[in-house]
Amino acid sequence: MIRNSFVQLSAGLPLMVLALALAPAAAAATAERTFESMVAASGQLDIRTSDGRYVIKPYSAAILETTFIPAGEGYDPASHAVVLAPAAVKATAQDKGDRIEYATSGIAATITKSPFRISYTYKGKPLVAEKRGFLKVRDDVATGSKDINKGEARELDAIEFALDADEALYGAGARAVGMNRRGNRFTLYNKADYGYGATSKQLNYGMPIAMSSKLYALHFDNAQTGYLDFDSKKDNTLTWETIGGRKTYQVVAGDTWQDVVGNYTSLTGKQPLPPRWAFGNFAMRFGYHTEAEARKTVHQFALDDIPLDAIVMDLYWFGKDVKGTMGNLAWDKDNFPNPTGMIADFQKQGVQTVVISEPFIVNTSSRWQEAVDKKILGTGPDGKPLSYDFFFGHTGLIDIFGAPGRDWLWDIYKGLRQQGVKGVWGDLGEPELHPTAMRHATGSADEVHNIYGHQWARLVAEGYQKDFPTERPFILMRAGYSGTQRYGIIPWSGDVDRSWGGLQSQPEIALQMGMQGAGYMHSDLGGFANPVEDDELYARWLQYGVFQPVFRPHAQEEVPSEPVYRNAATKALARQAIRLRYALLPYNYTLGFENNQRGLPLMRPMVYEEPGNPKAQSMSSTYLWGKDFLVTPVMTKGAQTADVYFPATSAWFDFYTGERHAGGTTKTVALKADHIPVYVRAGAFIPMTAVVQTTRDYSTRRIALHYYHDAAATAGSGQLYDDDGATAQAYEHGKYELLRFASVFKGRTLSLSVASELGKQQARQPRAFDVSVHNVANRPAAVKVDGKAAAFGWDAQARLLTVTLPANAAAARSVVVTL
Incomplete structure (x- = not known):
């Protein structure tokens, strides 16, 4: 909360800004780095070089940490970010003459001896490599950070990496410069930007992390002020710079974006579920x-x-x-x-x-x-x-x-x-x-x-x-x-x-x-x-x-x-x-549980859905809310239409009209004043509940369960997490219920099931479900609830089947529809 008049006061602060001049000796210093020796012991690899020491250790089969300790400096083990203890991961070190290979079952580092270089792979797939590695740089004397005692440009420590020409980059905390942040140089100094609009290069919450479309993250484990350069010179270089402190970074990998964020939050800590x-x-x-x-x-x-x-x-x-x-x-x-x-x-x-x-x-x-x-x-x-x-x-x-x-x-x-x-x-x-x-x-x-x-x-x-x-x-x-x-x-x-x-x-x-x-x-x-x-x-x-x-x-x-x-x-x-x-509280609260357990964001970028699609890699105008909602905010005054891209991974249904949209297409949709475009994935379960004046009165004793049927969705799943909404670590203490929804479509039969998992300190309560099955084109021949024939409703115009599962405390419930 900055007030208008403060903006004038901040202009003269000695904060670090964005210009940089490399010290003339930097290139020469790294070119002269030579390999001297290697020792693998105590769960880590020690590499001695002519100008210092590298320590490489795994936290898991997807996380590897590298620290450079320049000659004359001591090792600083303190991290403000990392809480994960290094696991007893089996790692092998092999000296192959011109190189050393240090590998877990997933992530691996290859140390080339001459010229000295460290590169990383995950399950054999190249991730990233140091370019010149550790080096010294200087800020520009006129506009950069200064030594407050001497008035001179400060010398900075830096680590430099080589990028592929086509990889997209994300990270560096809160900024607004475009979803693919490559081409920018960011100041790592938390700073408010009062009244910012469509763009802002420096905001309140920076983080020294770079994430790549190649499914890895580089986290620089040092909180001191500095810079993070995402290839601003367009020479395929990523550089982290700092005024001092430890020269440590972790490489975090995964098979999917969900894995990468899950592994990163295992490293740095999962978010507790809020009240x-x-x-x-x-x-x-x-x-x-x-x-x-x-x-x-x-x-x-x-x-x-x-x-x-x-x-x-x-x-x-x-x-x-x-x-x-x-x-x-x-x-x-x-x-x-x-x-x-x-x-x-x-x-x-x-x-x-x-x-x-x-x-x-x-x-x-x-x-x-x-x-x-x-x-x-x-x-x-x-x-x-x-x-x-x-x-x-x-x-x-x-x-x-x-x-x-x-x-x-x-x-x-x-x-x-x-x-x-x-x-x-x-x-x-x-x-x-x-x-x-x-x-x-x-x-x-x-x-x-x-x-x-x-x-x-x-x-x-x-x-x-x-x-x-x-x-x-x-x-x-x-x-x-x-x-x-x-x-x-x-x-x-x-x-x-x-x-x-x-x-x-x-x-x-x-x-x-x-x-x-x-x-x-x-x-x-x-x-x-x-x-x-x-x-x-x-x-x-x-x-x-x-x-x-x-x-x-x-x-x-x-x-x-x-x-x-x-x-x-x-x-x-x-x-x-x-x-x-x-x-939507049942769905939204479950997103909080998924964030707590797996680190999954509540809002998910399109690149999570289609990681290899260049269009998805740079898109923020449409995004996923949890796994199953596709959302396109209306962000232009007077707009009458919006272009919506529907990921090819699924068909999508209009949340308000039920209209089906094929995946892999972009459509211009007409806008309504009373809502923004929102769509639901085929095969998705959306649990909803009656609106209450306050969450104090929230209850899952009666759930409106919406299922979005599609012939191409032969199997679907979802879940609903419930607890008292207030107790710290309710899940860990066994004070919860987790409902799992599943669908199977085969031939003319659609089977929906609900299974209840109870924590050890939780008693199961009777629960009713008002089930709505969307996109049912013809009146079903029969519907069974918990194995018995049941009355149902069918709206031909809305293509909507409705059936009620009366309240009971059974651990498993089912609806079988013969189409």
Whole structure:
């Protein structure tokens, strides 16, 4: 949340930008690297060279880590990203004279002795190779990063790789530059871009990871600031550069894109399943000034019959003004006289309360002197708190890398949770203004900048594990690092402009971040920045939001972000979108479970469906929501038609009309004002449920189960995951039920089955199914439910068969249709 006037202040920051000049000696240094010796022992391969040492070790048969330790430096084993312990993977090392082959059953490294080079394969398929490997480079003295003591361009460590001419590249965190990011050079420095539109090269959440259409990822395991160059010079080179620290990277491979993200999130950690209310609708704006205003808003959602699960308080909860109060982090009792009563009243309505916090404490805050006395602030070189001018006041920054700062901030969050607050909103956590001169408990500002949000999310997650171990935290933050998903971060894409350009950048950002493990990346629905009232844009953004991970309208208050304060026609469209979001809760919550178990993103790019299709490799205008929905957001004002590409892997059915579209085709479809184009895969099961006002009242005791029949879909599958929506690690503790759906079509017989798996601590409850089988052209000859003839309905015009499975607690159910 950057305010307009801050943009002017940021221009002079000593941040690293994009120019680079290679040191003249760099090429010569790498050309002179020679192989000296090899030792394979203790689960790793040690290679000695003329200028240092390489350590190569497997984490699994799909993950290999390489570290270069230059002569004169020691080995730094610390990683902020990796949590997977190296497995006891059988790896063989063979010296074949001119080369050494170090191989697992899947991934392998070949070390060529002269000229020295390391290349990687997976199951015999070439992946990537170092080009010149480790080298030293320098930033441009005029525009690049500088040594703050000497004013000279900094020397950077770099690792260089060779690319194939035709491979597409993804990664580097949150950016909006086109789905295939090859040809760009990215700054690895988390930085807000206030009011960005269709493009943004640098945003709040960067990650040092490159992913390739050849089905591998290169993760550079070092959080210090630097650059990631995706072949910007068009010479088939990928280069990672850093100001210092370990020279470690992991090569992650897989047979499919799903394998690659699954292996990467095994390496860096899986996302916990959020509380179920996080899948509902949020009331949010900048911001609610008073308790009365917040109460009125929650009440209005109920009056307008629009579902609601949370209300989010911006910074007015602790201060009457934007400036001068940041860091108070206590209720302003003048405007919020009874916060605990308000929160309790909201909870009675099934609405949770989330409050904002920032890592800055201004010197006019009621807590400033406390912060100074308790030594919780980042310091200058003199060891004293470093304070500086900021849009919100003259400020210090909480040092969350030290125990005093962490403990102080967690005590505040703990107190808020005891008041009933259910969610932490951490804003400005890049941090937004972070002087290079600042020192933290574990390093300089530029050394720890990119993991500030990572450590902040960790602080909250570990605090909950310690003090509220049975609860799932809700952690809304816009800055993080590789692996932050394991702490439960719900990231959003920053202060996007309220414009069509702002909407156009959002699918790419969310899809890319899901590929990189951050499965809940989402946008401020409707756009945040600038007082633009465009009802068509608002409706289209919310219709897209139904099929993004978190449904959360948010904006500056001049134009309301809440649908209850829009005109009647716009409110009606918003209500329809929100109610569809709630109807899809069984499907959407199951996507959260799949993300938790397998690392699969909720939003999936077309390249997941057709990895070898160049068109799919660069597409973000159409994407997959889970496995079975195909979604094309409407992102152009006044558009009457949209071009939709239907993947060749399946036939696809219009979610609203049932019209069938053959796969492998592109069609121009007519647009409707009340929804965006959405299609369902042939052979898919879509579980839905009755709309509720709040997820507190959600139930799977009666499921509307839609199956999309097609003659070409001889087998289909799906699932529904259910638990209490609140207990931490419910699945691991056996407090769950998992329904598996399957279909078989043979001859004239279509068989549908439901099988129930129960956790050890779960009792099976009676459940009814209202089954709808789509695309049934003729009235069936017979329908059996659980082996007995059953009554059914058939709509010839809609080509729809309907049959009910009465409620019972059987572990297996079936429908057999004779066509």
